[in-house]
Amino acid sequence: MSQRNYVNLVVTGASGRVGRLICELAGADEQHWELVGAVAHPRSASLGKSSFTSADHATVITPNYGGKCDLVIDFSSPAGTETAIHIALREGAALLVGTTGLPDATRQVLEAAARRIPVLIAPNTSIGVATCAALVEMAARSLGPNYRVEIVEAHHSRKKDAPSGTALMLADAARKGGAAMKMDQIHALRGGDVVGEHIIRFAGEGEYIEILHRATSRSLFAIGALRAGQWLVRQQPGYYSMADLLKSSPT
Numbered sequence: 743m744s745q746r747n748y749v750n751l752v753v754t755g756a757s758g759r760v761g762r763l764i765c766e767l768a769g770a771d772e773q774h775w776e777l778v779g780a781v782a783h784p785r786s787a788s789l790g791k792s793s794f795t796s797a798d799h800a801t802v803i804t805p806n807y808g809g810k811c812d813l814v815i816d817f818s819s820p821a822g823t824e825t826a827i828h829i830a831l832r833e834g835a836a837l838l839v840g841t842t843g844l845p846d847a848t849r850q851v852l853e854a855a856a857r858r859i860p861v862l863i864a865p866n867t868s869i870g871v872a873t874c875a876a877l878v879e880m881a882a883r884s885l886g887p888n889y890r891v892e893i894v895e896a897h898h899s900r901k902k903d904a905p906s907g908t909a910l911m912l913a914d915a916a917r918k919g920g921a922a923m924k925m926d927q928i929h930a931l932r933g934g935d936v937v938g939e940h941i942i943r944f945a946g947e948g949e950y951i952e953i954l955h956r957a958t959s960r961s962l963f964a965i966g967a968l969r970a971g972q973w974l975v976r977q978q979p980g981y982y983s984m985a986d987l988l989k990s991s992p993t
């Protein structure tokens with residue numbers, strides 16, 4: 743990272759629902775961020791447009807980025823993640839991947855990249871969801887095998903992957919706590935404009951416990967991604983998750 747107070751940031755997926763919010767927040771906070779690159783699909787209708795609305799600055803949306811940077815934040819598509827990996831490796835920059843539904847091959851490339859740069863994979867960048875994952879692991883451990891775990895998630899109808907990456911991550915958290923979790927215990931609902939809802943239910947004899955996370959605005963993903971990005975640029979090369987961020991900088 744450069745010897746300055748602010749981070750040179752590239753956003754891939756800059757014209758998307760989440761990427762646009764990240765560009766707006768980073769563009770409005772000159773003390774901590776310089777948005778040096780805003781990348782969208784090579785055939786995006788947004789190419790050439792400004793990635794945020796400040797009157798003084800314009801970081802124009804482009805199909806790739808060839809300059810220097812400290813951090814790449816990716817909220818795009820599996821193909822867009824490939825572009826993000828390429829930029830981060832070329833610049834020795836930290837890489838935060840929020841894109842979900844990544845194929846195994848891309849995950850392997852990310853694991854290999856993590857030997858050279860700090861890489862954080864976050865199917866959900868909300869600090870609240872990371873906290874829920876810690877609660878799920880603890881609940882699974884203390885309730886034991888007689889409680890059946892079911893995860894129900896709901897998202898807007900345009901979401902491409904099902905079940906959500908967050909539901910899979912929460913299932914992993916339950917497994918870490920010792921719960922047996924099969925795919926038929928994860929249920930995905932699609933429709934309307936639901937930003938994101940996850941219910942993790944532990945059903946036992948005579949009681950059930952539910953942990954619920956409801957996203958009411960996409961800004962929580964952008965806020966969490968930027969907070970995690972500030973942390974990530976200070977880490978050594980390695981493969982990180984939001985749980986690592988929570989452990990090293992408790993709220």
Ligand SMILES: NC(=O)c1ccc[n+]([C@@H]2O[C@H](COP(=O)([O-])OP(=O)(O)OC[C@H]3O[C@@H](n4cnc5c(N)ncnc54)[C@H](OP(=O)(O)O)[C@@H]3O)[C@@H](O)[C@H]2O)c1
Nearest residue numbers: 755757758759760782783786818821822840842865866867
């Ligand atoms: N980690 C989290 O907390 C979190 C939260 C919400 C969503 N997500 C995930 O983040 C991803 C994006 O979500 P979204 O709702 O923002 O989607 P979206 O609105 O469809 O935006 C996708 C963005 O990626 C760009 N893009 C697509 N293919 C690309 C490519 N090959 N190269 C460069 N850019 C490319 C699109 O460009 P154009 O559309 O302009 O062509 C657009 O800017 C999804 O995988 C979603 O599941 C993660």
